[in-house]
Amino acid sequence: MLAASAWVLLPVADVLVRTVRFDILTTFLKRATGFRAAVDCDAVYRARIERIVQFAARGHLWEMTCLRRAIASFLLLRMAGYGCNLRIGVRKDDAGFQAHAWIGNGKDGGASGNFREMLIID
Numbered sequence: 328m329l330a331a332s333a334w335v336l337l338p339v340a341d342v343l344v345r346t347v348r349f350d351i352l353t354t355f356l357k358r359a360t361g362f363r364a365a366v367d368c369d370a371v372y373r374a375r376i377e378r379i380v381q382f383a384a385r386g387h388l389w390e391m392t393c394l395r396r397a398i399a400s401f402l403l404l405r406m407a408g409y410g411c412n413l414r415i416g417v418r419k420d421d422a423g424f425q426a427h428a429w430i431g432n433g434k435d436g437g438a439s440g441n442f443r444e445m446l447i448i449d
Contacts, residue, residue, distance in 0.1 A: 329376070329379050329403065330379050330382060330383055332403060333376075333379050333380045333382075333383035333384075333399055333400075333403060334383040334386070334387065336380075336398075336399040336402055336403065337380070337383060337384055337387055337391050337395055337396070337399050338387070338388070339399075340391075340394075340395040340396075340398035340399050340402075341389075341391065341395050343355070343398065344394060344395060344398070353446070353448055356398065356401065356402075356413065356448050357448060357449070359402060359405070366408060366409055366410065367409070367410045367432055368404055368409035368410050368411045368432050372404075372409065373400075373404065373409075373411060373430055373432070376400050376403050376404055376430075377396075377400050377430060379403075380396050380399050380400045380403070381396065383399075384396050384399075392428075393427055393428045393429065394415070394426075394428040396428075397413050397414075397415075397428035397429055397430055398413065398428075400430045401413040401430055401448070404430065410432055411430050411431065411432050412430070412431055412432065412447050412448055412449045413428065413429075413430060413447070413448040414428065414429050414430070414431050414444050414446070414447050414448075415427070415428045415444070415445055415446040415447075415448075416428075416429075416442030416443050416444045416445055417442060417443055417445055418440075418441055418442045418443060425442075426442075427440065427442045431447075
């Protein structure tokens with residue numbers, strides 16, 4: 328069931344990213360679940376959801392970037408009542424400027440890979 332939900336949420340996330348201004352998208356994500364999470368999300372469950380979304384993204388019709396996967400994971404976790412946040416960060420290295428999106432919670436930032444956090448959506 329979670330894999331099917333992830334498979335459906337990924338193109339929704341893609342359409343949102345492609346068609347909605349970023350400030351409106353962040354407001355939507357903050358309000359989308361309509362409630363505050365009842366339970367903090369532990370790292371094990373968060374990793375499980377991220378693996379399910381990654382699996383759904385691999386079998387999708389087109390490539391799903393980290394932002395689309397993070398939005399789908401964020402929505403799945405929040406709809407299940409788990410506290411989490413969507414984080415967006417940047418870094419500059421020899422390869423140039425890079426951006427990344429990932430899921431974290433209030434206790435830790437999740438795996439950021441040396442990215443400097445620029446935005447956290449709770």
